[in-house]
Amino acid sequence: MRAFIALELPADFADDTAAAARRLSASLEGRFLDRSTYHLTLAFLGDIDDAEASRAMDALDVACAGSAPVSLAPDGLGKFGRPADATLWLGVAPDPALQALAERVREELTARDVPFDPKPFRPHITLGRRVRIPKKPLPPLAFPLPAHARTVTLFKSTLSRDGAEYKPLYTVELGEPAEMPTSTPN
Template sequence: MNFMRQFVALTFNFSFKEELMSIMDTLKEEGIQGKYYDLDNLHMTLAFFGETDRQDEIMEIIHSIPFPEITITLNRIGHFKKIYWVGIKDNPVLDEYVNTLRKALKAHDIPFDDKPFYPHITILRKAEEGDRTLQEVSTKDIKVELLQAHYLEEGLKYLPYNEQSLIAKINKIYQQKGHVTIAIDGRCGSGKTTLANKLKAYFDCHIFHMDDFYLQEYQRTQERYNEPGGNVDRERFKKEVLEPLKEHHDVLYRPFDCSTMSISEGTLYSYKPINIIEGSYSCHPELIDAYDLSIFVDIDESLRLKRIEKRNGKEALDMFIKKWIPLEEKYFSSFDIQNHCDFYFNAGR
């Protein structure tokens, strides 16, 4: 097993990483060339281990130290040799957290690079030099994670430790059975699609979305909406996606088009042995037996509402609060979905 390049780091929400991408775009427009970081790889290193096989101990230390409420504010671009980085405003709370973390690592005799902590986010390597100031951008949506470098077909990816265990499990099932069907269920705004896309970067697979199977017009009755999990066309999804996959057949994928209130002609997906079913209601009791592995993605309520408003707008947020979220919660509680899944992730922790 390759333990190369493992480290504890802060990771950020999508909107904050988009701000970092905008900074990189500005550098590109100025003609500065080099190896720019991918959005998914942006992070702030707190402690670097290199090679280690003590991930479980490190995770226990991370969980034992409460992570304080911290606001990270970007305020400048700097460089060291041929590396560009984004700096932050002085943050005594973060400095104290890192000091506590590193003391705990030392107390457990876990070796790491003990250079002084200078908080920064690397955005570009192998580049020209030049410092700049920035219009300040802040975020409180931060997580502490143990990351590991993976060299995939499309390049380097940093994956959290809990996602590494998921990848190992998928590989194990695939080696045993020769095929894997994975369901990713969970609350709206929690990052189900993001997780599916991360797995797709690692595996040669298809992703099928439950959101493409809205109820057809004749199904939209009050009786149907009263059913826990009744507001998706699970019958059509089972017939057109899950049953062909079970027989190792191609899938004619026909999303529901809300603009015309009809089913599209669709696209033929050639069979692949690894497939991901993404979306709320994917683990409905009528569907769950089709999966080899199931995942529940959770999110704290305040963060969920912020993400939905940013993604869908204020008017849509009201609809989520009044209609879609209550329908989801009824489904989750009626079938105890979270406790029936093999893996649990929380987007806010």
């Protein structure tokens, strides 16, 4: 099975991302993805068997133990590929906790001999594929407000002519964020 591990996006963040993608799709040619497919990949596993999937679930349990929700803050648009045939994405600022979570997930996968794509972690949410990006400026966009992601999931990805369909196989909830210190009046 084709699989990956990703942070699921909070509902409001995903809704606002979808609104930005709709605005872009009105002026750009390409195949824009459905809101239901939005996620932030921590590790792409590729084709794995059932035993590797089971070990990936164990890796998630260990990697996420004691982790607080991680911050998602939009960091502009980017692309992979050529402007005439690009994958368009919304970048997410490389928050230290987000970076550390991705690193722990990858370390635990390695420790359990679960294969994954070793490309450097670049936090982003794919908005569209085969997008033609013009040389002229893009329309003004309202990016999502920063939010906290609380759910890490191992997904099965099934490819079809209509695009990918993602099925959650195993989910781990991240703990509550640390409370902010409050000042006490003197």
